[in-house]
Amino acid sequence: MKKALILYFSVYGTAKLTAEEIAKQTGADIVEIEPANPYDSDRNHYNSLARLAKREHDENLRPEIKNDMPIKDYDTIFIGYPMWWYTFPMIIYTLFEKYDFSGKTIIPFNTHMGSSDGGTYATIKELCPNSNVLSGLPVEMSDAERGVPDKIAHWLNKLNIKYRREPK
């Protein structure tokens, strides 16, 4: 398999941990989707993040991505994000509108606190009709923090993604 790429957006770090475990197991390259205006990652300020995220959602905003996504160099791209207000953060819409994923294989994953993928994998299929969107992996937040390497390995195996553990 040609090298895969993992793109992830994460504010509290749990989608990042999941992305890093996928990278460890697959050898894929990994790039964070960095917002031009960073979000407050202090969990004590959850209410203000929730309000901001709700406004972005209700006003159908497209928060700017600061860094370049090197997607043209890859055929297989994992995309990870948290659930925000029952869907993905609006910056993920920015990603799909700014970059053309036609002809690529997309493998979504997400973290959540009960909403699972919230229908976002189906949304990705709608947004990327010319991509091959494989079955995603929703990971509950506390599981993501604890780490779920076996669950991730099982998912990758089912997708027939070549599995690479570092030799001990």
Ligand SMILES: Cc1cc2nc3c(=O)[nH]c(=O)nc-3n(C[C@H](O)[C@H](O)[C@H](O)COP(=O)(O)O)c2cc1C
């Ligand atoms: C603004 C905001 C909205 C959220 N909305 C939902 C939601 O609708 N459903 C859900 O299951 N979890 C929701 N969560 C919980 C996050 O999905 C969960 O904390 C996730 O692990 C965060 O990922 P991160 O650590 O990569 O930022 C929300 C969290 C935030 C900050």
